Structures are given as C-alpha cells and as structure tokens.
C-alpha cells in the first residue's frame with residue numbers, strides 16, 4: 001500500500017470516530033433483537049468482509065459459509081504465494097479441518113509419510129556427523145485415544161490450495177485480476193474472493209463499515225468501496241486493518257532476523273530420504289550455520305533458515321550464487337540439481353494486539369494480525385485457525401439474531417489470553433531451540449548482542465564495510481568452536497560440550513515438536529462460558545518449552561474430550577464417530593450430553609424448552625455405557641418425546657484406555673455437559689442439577705449468549 005493510501009485510511013477512520021458510540025460496559029446486552037446496529041436488515045450491505053486470504057482468512061470464509069453467513073474476501077496479492085512457511089498442523093487444527101468436508105483426510109493422504117518427518121536431526125553437515133537426533137512421535141500419538149486425528153506436516157501453500165478448492169466447492173468465485181470483467185461494480189453479494197484488491201482505508205458509520213480497496217485494471221489505478229456489517233482483518237503480521245484502527249501490539253519486537261531460502265533438490269531429498277529422514281535439520285559447522293526445513297523429501301522441497309544481520313548484511317548480499325554456496329556448505333557437498341526459487345527476509349517478533357475487537361464489535365482481528373510469535377513449536381497459523389473457529393459461530397449467532405453483538409467481545413476475552421500464552425510458549429520454544437548451539441559453545445544470543453553493540457556503539461560510526469568485516473570476524477571466531485579438532489571426545493572441552501548436548505536431548509530440553517497439553521488442553525476461563533467452582537483445575541502451568549501430556553477435562557471452557565461412540569440406530573452397521581462429531585459445524589447448535597437417568601432426561605427436556613424460547617438449536621446426546629443392552633432407543637424416545645433432536649450413542653472403550661466417558665471427564669454420570677458449536681464446553685454440572693432445571697437452563701443460555 002502506498003503511503004498516501006495509509007494516511008487516507010487513517011484519517012478516514014478517525015473522521016467518523018466521534019460518531020461511533022462505545023458499547024455499554026460489560027458483556028451483557030439487553031436483548032438479542034435490540035442491537036445498537038442492525039446487523040442483518042439491509043441486503044445492500046455485505047454481512048462479513050474478510051481482509052486477507054492467508055490460511056486464517058480462508059478458514060474463516062469456509063466456516064462462515066458453512067454456517068450460512070455471506071462473506072467476501074479481499075486479497076492484495078494477485079496470486080497465491082508458493083513460499084512454504086508453516087508446515088506443522090497441530091492436533092486441534094486437524095480436528096477443525098475434519099469438519100471442513102474431509103479436509104483433514106485430504107491433508108493426511110497428501111502429506112509425506114510420518115516416518116519421513118518424525119525426527120529433528122542435529123549435525124555438522126547434512127552428509128557429515130550426526131550430533132544427535134530426537135524422535136518426536138510417541139506410541140500414544142498413533143493410538144487416537146485423545147483425538148480422532150493426528151498432527152500433520154503439510155506446507156502452508158499446499159494447504160491454501162486445498163482451502164481454496166473447498167471454498168470453490170461452496171460456490172465461492174475467485175476473481176483474479178485477469179478475470180474481473182465478470183465482476184460488476186455493485187455491492188458484493190457474498191461468495192467473492194477479490195485477488196489484487198488491497199484494503200487501504202476503513203470508514204465506520206452508524207449503519208455499516210465501508211472498506212476501500214485499491215486495484216489495478218488495465219494499468220489504471222481504481223478504488224472500490226465495500227459496505228459491510230462486520231470486517232475481519234486476517235491480513236497478517238503487518239496488518240493494515242490493525243494499523244488503520246490504531247490498535248497497538250504489546251510484547252517484544254525484533255527477536256531475530258532471518259532469511260528464508262526456498263529451494264528444490266531431488267538429489268538432496270533422495271539422499272536424506274534414504275540416509276537420515278527428518279523434518280528439521282539443525283546444522284552447525286565452521287563455515288555456516290542454518291536450519292533446514294524438509295517440506296517434502298520426495299519432491300526435494302526445502303526451506304533454509306539462516307540468521308541475518310542488517311544493516312551490515314542486506315538481502316542483496318544473498319544472491320542466488322551465494323545462497324547456493326551456503327547450501328553446499330551446509331550439505332557438505334555440491335548439488336547439481338539445486339534450484340533456488342525465492343529468498344525472503346523475515347523478522348521474528350513476540351507480540352499480541354492490545355485489542356482483538358474494535359468499533360462496537362464490528363472490526364475484528366484474527367491470526368497473525370492479532371498475534372505474531374516465533375514459529376518455534378508451530379503455533380502461529382494454528383493459533384489463527386483456532387481464533388476463527390472460536391469467532392465464526394459467534395458471528396453467525398449475531399447474523400441470525402440468536403445473540404446480541406456483544407457476544408463478539410467474548411472472542412477477545414477467550415482468545416487473547418490464549419494468544420498471550422502461546423506467545424510465551426513460542427518464546428520458550430525458541431529458547432529451547434538455542435539450547436543445543438549454546439551447549440556447543442555457539443550462543444546465538446551472544447551473536448545478537450555483538451550485533452547490537454556494533455549497531456549502537458562506537459563501531460556504528462565506522463564505514464559499513466568495516467562493520468561487516470568486524471561482524472564476519474566475530475562469526476568466524478564463533479563458528480571455530482565447531483571445528484572437528486575441538487568438538488570431539490578426545491578434547492576435554494569438546495567432550496564436555498558433547499556430554500552437555502546429550503543431556504539436553506535425554507532430558508527433553510531441546511526444541512519439541514508436539515505440545516499436547518497446550519495443543520488440546522487450552523481452556524477459556526471467561527467469555528461465553530459459565531465458570532464452575534473448581535475453575536482453576538486444569539489451568540495450564542506456565543510454559544516450559546517441554547512436551548507435556550494432555551489431560552482430558554470437562555471443565556467449562558475446555559475442548560470437549562474425545563471418545564469413540566457408536567451411534568445406536570446404526571448398531572448393525574457399527575458406525576463409530578468421535579464425541580467431537582456430535583456437533584456438525586453447519587449450524588449454530590449446542591449439544592447437551594447426559595446419561596440415561598431420569599433426572600438427566602428431565603434436564604434435557606428443560607434444555608429443549610429453554611432453547612426454543614431463545615430460538616437457538618440444542619441437540620441432546622444420551623450417552624450409554626459400553627455394556628448397554630439394546631433397549632435404550634425406546635427409553636430415550638419415551639423420556640424425550642415430543643422433542644426430536646436427540647441421539648443415543650454407546651461408549652466404545654479402547655483397550656489402551658478402558659475408562660468410561662464420565663471418568664474421562666472426571667465426573668459422575670449424574671452430571672451433564674453443555675457444548676458450544678466450537679466444541680468447547682459452555683457449562684458443566686458434575687453431579688446433577690439441584691435447582692429447577694428450567695430456571696437453571698434459562699440462567700445458562702442467558703449468560704452464554706449474553707442476552708438478558
């Protein structure tokens with residue numbers, strides 16, 4: 001975006017600011033039908049405009065479309081990037097993808113086999129000695145006890161292609177710059193992805209948000225105004241939307257600058273596939289240091305990450321030839337088929353936006369626009385995907401008149417603490433990634449400090465060539481610590497350093513790949529949930545950067561635990577699904593899980609009655625013990641008629657985990673669990689409701705939806 005565009009956008013927003021009434025304090029709004037704005041009355045106003053078609057924007061558009069909310073996307077690039085960034089998809093994101101018409105299964109079948117990426121390897125060169133290797137998969141990761149799906153290794157650009165295909169299957173039309181004649185200048189109706197359209201300003205009025213997008217048609221600069229009810233900025237780490245609304249980031253900037261070198265070599269891929277398959281290769285030798293990400297060994301697709309120290313170094317110093325030489329130094333030999341595709345600098349930050357929601361709940365940030373942290377541990381894209389999973393059903397509730405717009409505020413209440421936690425976790429992981437080089441006598445924080453001294457101290461007045469020579473000299477001395485004459489078992493210093501490295505691996509203190517406790521165990525403590533008395537149980541300990549097990553819990557705010565259950569009406573065909581599948585993702589629907597007990601049936605009838613009054617859908621799941629006989633259908637029918645939206649399911653216990661559903665949830669079968677459309681627990685009673693069930697359910701839905 002040009003400078004003038006930014007200024008225009010900035011003043012455009014603030015020009016109208018005095019006219020924007022702040023939302024009343026507190027989460028409650030008087031009634032779902034009495035919003036300060038009318039979110040769904042005017043057909044000429046697009047319900048939701050998404051700015052940015054990265055993975056987060058694309059996932060949001062799919063979720064909203066499936067929930068029946070019309071949306072369109074603006075994307076400033078003319079074409080999708082094929083620079084592979086993210087590649088690790090965590091368990092929770094894969095669970096979200098299971099609900100996107102089989103996306104998780106497509107990823108699972110297209111990704112490289114797990115044997116090729118389960119390890120991180122530390123070596124002196126890709127063909128030289130191995131300092132150590134860490135296998136990140138444990139037997140339980142394959143047993144599907146805690147989740148119906150596993151983590152995946154799949155490049156971000158390939159994921160974006162699959163997401164785009166899903167969107168097109170949902171009748172979205174991608175308007176590329178060359179095919180925009182078919183796009184009229186009237187209001188967007190929803191279902192459009194406008195490539196080559198950069199959002200440059202936002203104008204908020206009492207009726208709507210107007211976003212202005214610039215685009216080039218046949219060499220001519222054009223602007224297009226789009227009126228929408230809600231605008232979601234999924235426009236990445238340098239978010240224009242965040243800047244336009246004046247939201248600050250809090251945290252640490254500029255932790256490290258790196259160059260990302262994207263290259264192909266089938267020769268290298270084949271060699272690693274046969275000799276030492278892995279996902280990440282940490283390479284340390286006297287000539288070069290770098291981290292190689294093997295995106296796909298079969299295709300020979302790699303990203304090399306190397307530290308980069310501007311202003312003494314600049315991107316132009318790393319031309320194709322220099323990058324090839326650097327790669328050869330790290331490989332330990334030349335590669336005849338090397339093909340360097342792209343060289344991209346990037347900066348690592350650890351920051352979270354001070355607000356995720358602004359402008360009377362109408363401008364929302366998600367993904368990297370709301371938080372940007374080190375990629376160590378792979379939480380960046382995953383956190384963004386989980387942001388929009390939290391957000392989509394709330395936007396749909398507002399658009400369908402189920403909840404007032406204040407429910408959007410619970411998105412910030414729930415997701416911002418998770419972003420802050422994941423930032424700390426990623427910083428810990430980044431530090432864990434430094435443990436091995438530090439033990440080898442190569443502390444990267446020293447390199448950063450030396451660089452800082454050159455920039456800030458006396459050396460900063462020296463000519464740039466001399467500054468560069470000083471920096472190069474210091475790096476050469478540092479890398480000398482890795483010489484074979486020093487780093488060997490016969491040299492006392494080398495042998496003590498190697499022993500230190502072995503201890504780091506044994507104690508699990510090097511960079512980990514999997515974080516089950518944080519991946520599946522994150523929990524919302526306030527927002528669209530009813531906290532219980534033991535709400536501190538299950539609170540995550542501060543991050544340590546080490547792998548910790550996930551412990552299932554039915555505490556409010558937690559993700560619903562997974563267990564395989566058999567659908568009773570399909571006993572003969574033995575259809576087994578996950579408890580997570582009991583919510584479909586195609587409508588704003590809550591799920592009440594109860595045992596087949598008279599008082600639980602009474603609670604279920606109360607939930608149906610209250611939900612009808614609140615005009616929200618509730619499905620009841622009657623969960624039968626594994627040894628149940630077949631008489632249950634008749635029993636539930638008798639207890640729940642005339643209500644129809646219920647399902648009887650039977651536990652399927654695994655030999656590796658024979659616990660019952662209620663003990664997995666750490667409660668008795670007299671309890672009940674109310675689950676939100678995003679599979680997080682809204683309310684839970686651990687051993688029966690001791691109040692009138694109708695008034696209890698009224699209290700619960702009033703609080704969750706924010707309706708009085």
Ligand SMILES: Cc1cc2nc3c(=O)[nH]c(=O)nc-3n(C[C@H](O)[C@H](O)[C@H](O)COP(=O)(O)OP(=O)(O)OC[C@H]3O[C@@H](n4cnc5c(N)ncnc54)[C@H](O)[C@@H]3O)c2cc1C
Pocket residue numbers: 001051052053054055056057074075076077085086087088089156197198199200234235236237239240241260346366367368369375377378379380381382383384
């Ligand atoms: C080296 C590296 C490795 C990583 N590995 C992982 C990993 O393994 N797992 C993981 O979870 N994360 C990882 N990440 C982080 C991950 O890549 C990001 O978190 C992710 O791309 C964020 O997605 P997003 O959709 O929020 O933003 P982006 O992917 O940045 O998408 C934003 C989009 O908005 C568009 N845009 C920007 N401004 C405008 C505007 N004004 N108007 C219209 N469009 C606009 C951009 O063109 C872009 O397409 C890694 C990052 C790096 C750098």
